[in-house]
Amino acid sequence: xxxxxxxxxxxxxxxxxxxxxxxxxWRETATLREVLFDLLEQPGLDRLDLDVSGVTAIDRIxxxxxxGVNHRAAAVHRPFALIDSGGAVSRExxxxxxLDNFELRRRAAVPVGVTP
Numbered sequence: 001x002x003x004x005x006x007x008x009x010x011x012x013x014x015x016x017x018x019x020x021x022x023x024x025x026w027r028e029t030a031t032l033r034e035v036l037f038d039l040l041e042q043p044g045l046d047r048l049d050l051d052v053s054g055v056t057a058i059d060r061i062x063x064x065x066x067x068g069v070n071h072r073a074a075a076v077h078r079p080f081a082l083i084d085s086g087g088a089v090s091r092e093x094x095x096x097x098x099l100d101n102f103e104l105r106r107r108a109a110v111p112v113g114v115t116p
Contacts, residue, residue, distance in 0.1 A: 017083070021054035024062035024089070036069045040076050047079040049105070052089040063092060070102060081105050 018039070024032065039048060050069075066082070066089070073080035081103040084090045093099040 017049040017051060019051040019054055022056055024052075024055050024058045024065065026059060026061040029061050029065045033065055033068065036065075037072055040069070040072055040078055040080075045078055047081070048073060049081050049083055051083040053084050053087050055088050058089050058092050063096060063098065066093075066102070067098070079103065 018036070020032070022028075036048070036050070039045065048069075050066075070080055082089065083105045085106055090099060090104065093102065
């Protein structure tokens with residue numbers, strides 16, 4: 001499986017949770033697509049959660065990537081959710097009228113003084 005700069009993979013119930021940090025633009029999308037599509041093909045994967053709360057910028061190509069991942073997840077019968085708290089990704093999807101096409105989970109706030 002390929003790796004991509006700004007992507008971390010961690011455990012979650014039912015499958016991995018990925019976190020994207022930084023930009024999701026035309027520069028990163030080819031590698032990100034490969035990583036995400038490869039994960040969706042992994043045997044035993046129940047779902048894929050993508051934490052986009054650390055994304056600082058997303059362009060139309062990045063939005064297209066998320067749409068493609070959402071469609072691919074549906075095609076292989078795997079739930080796919082974005083985890084965000086009103087960040088760049090949620091704002092751009094809402095601006096384009098696409099937010100309702102995604103399962104969106106709010107990132108839980110971490111209490112002050114507590115390390116996640």
